[in-house]
Amino acid sequence: MTPAISIVIPAYDEASHLETSLHEIHRHAAALERPFELIVVDDGSCDATWSILHQLAPAIPELRALSLARNFGKEAAIRAGLEAAGGDAVVVMDSDLQHPPHLLPRMVELWHVRNYMVVSAIKQHRGGESLVSRFAAKSFYRAFAQLTGTALKASSDYKLLDRTVVDAYLALPERNTFFRGLVPWLGYSEVTLPFMVPDRAGGHSKWSPLQLLRLAADGIVSFSSAPLQFVTIAGLGFLAFAVILAVHTIITKLTGAAAEGFPTVILLMLITSSITMLSLGIVGQYVAKIYEEIKARPRYLLKAEIRPTPATFQVTAQTPAREAEREQSAAGMTLRSATPNHLRSDTPQNRRPSQDRHSAASLDP
Numbered sequence: 108m109t110p111a112i113s114i115v116i117p118a119y120d121e122a123s124h125l126e127t128s129l130h131e132i133h134r135h136a137a138a139l140e141r142p143f144e145l146i147v148v149d150d151g152s153c154d155a156t157w158s159i160l161h162q163l164a165p166a167i168p169e170l171r172a173l174s175l176a177r178n179f180g181k182e183a184a185i186r187a188g189l190e191a192a193g194g195d196a197v198v199v200m201d202s203d204l205q206h207p208p209h210l211l212p213r214m215v216e217l218w219h220v221r222n223y224m225v226v227s228a229i230k231q232h233r234g235g236e237s238l239v240s241r242f243a244a245k246s247f248y249r250a251f252a253q254l255t256g257t258a259l260k261a262s263s264d265y266k267l268l269d270r271t272v273v274d275a276y277l278a279l280p281e282r283n284t285f286f287r288g289l290v291p292w293l294g295y296s297e298v299t300l301p302f303m304v305p306d307r308a309g310g311h312s313k314w315s316p317l318q319l320l321r322l323a324a325d326g327i328v329s330f331s332s333a334p335l336q337f338v339t340i341a342g343l344g345f346l347a348f349a350v351i352l353a354v355h356t357i358i359t360k361l362t363g364a365a366a367e368g369f370p371t372v373i374l375l376m377l378i379t380s381s382i383t384m385l386s387l388g389i390v391g392q393y394v395a396k397i398y399e400e401i402k403a404r405p406r407y408l409l410k411a412e413i414r415p416t417p418a419t420f421q422v423t424a425q426t427p428a429r430e431a432e433r434e435q436s437a438a439g440m441t442l443r444s445a446t447p448n449h450l451r452s453d454t455p456q457n458r459r460p461s462q463d464r465h466s467a468a469s470l471d472p
């Protein structure tokens with residue numbers, strides 16, 4: 108049996124072009140000439156995304172769609188898709204064609220023929236992005252690399268993961284995830300595939316500058332405790348400064364040459380209080396993350412699902428039992444959803460040989 112591919116596509120308010128995107132992705136997936144499924148995760152869209160998926164279902168037999176109860180964010184949508192996926196390899200790609208589906212055959216070849224466990228598409232050119240967002244992205248990746256020791260430059264969420272990697276990712280217990288950072292952290296053999304980012308197929312990007320800032324802060328905080336060292340370093344710096352200033356103040360006082368002190372005091376107060384508040388903010392970020400983690404809420408909740416069946420498609424509203432199963436899965440009690448994997452080929456001849464887990468390489472498409 109030929110190993111099967113699952114393609115996970117998070118979609119949030121993408122009604123304007125979803126039909127075009129899915130037909131295009133489907134065309135390239137069908138050309139792979141192997142079993143595949145398209146798993147579209149509607150991340151609580153407010154537009155017609157879900158009804159379009161209903162309309163498309165009869166025409167695309169490989170389509171499976173999940174509807175999240177509200178907008179849980181792209182990370183949760185990716186997670187939901189990975190849990191539902193049954194393929195021997197899983198590709199995660201955006202629904203706006205900014206992750207070009209024509210790379211699919213090359214990605215599958217690098218995985219299946221060259222035995223890489225992870226194929227990561229990296230942005231060679233960031234398309235029509237503004238100078239400001241390019242600068243912001245560059246600064247973030249530089250800060251991320253320095254703080255976490257993981258270089259993510261130009262990386263994207265467009266990745267193919269072997270089943271082993273998917274299972275390892277789903278076994279991570281944390282709620283705050285950063286997909287494109289965590290996959291390299293897992294350490295499996297990875298190859299990069301550069302691509303030019305085309306314009307969106309329609310609609311507009313869902314990230315506001317504030318959301319991007321939050322995403323960047325979350326990415327760093329969920330990955331590294333280095334910012335906490337800043338608090339200690341700033342504290343030590345100020346201690347040294349305070350000792351020097353104290354000695355200087357005592358000497359000038361004793362020699363009767365004490366300076367008029369008001370502006371100095373104001374300045375010192377402003378500097379120390381801003382450093383104190385900044386430090387409290389950094390500590391607060393980590394406390395907030397710990398708070399979110401210990402609450403252990405489900406990462407997402409499912410509202411409805413469109414599932415392919417051999418004859419026709421069935422729309423299943425979520426029963427309490429199924430939601431409980433999902434919640435358990437999302438809470439990390441089980442590694443994967445108990446959904447039978449109609450696509451999975453676990454036969455010995457289809458299991459992949461053990462791989463070098465720590466090599467990385469880069470290839471042109």
Ligand code: UDP
Pocket residue numbers: 116117118119120121150178179180181184200201202203205311312313314
């Ligand atoms: N997306 C999502 N949930 C969100 C925001 C975005 O599922 O809360 C999806 C979106 O539908 C798209 C992908 O994530 O398929 C990338 O989003 P977008 O194109 O807005 O981001 P950009 O390409 O600008 O990074």
Ligand code: MG
Pocket residue numbers: 201203205307312
């Ligand atoms: Mg996009």
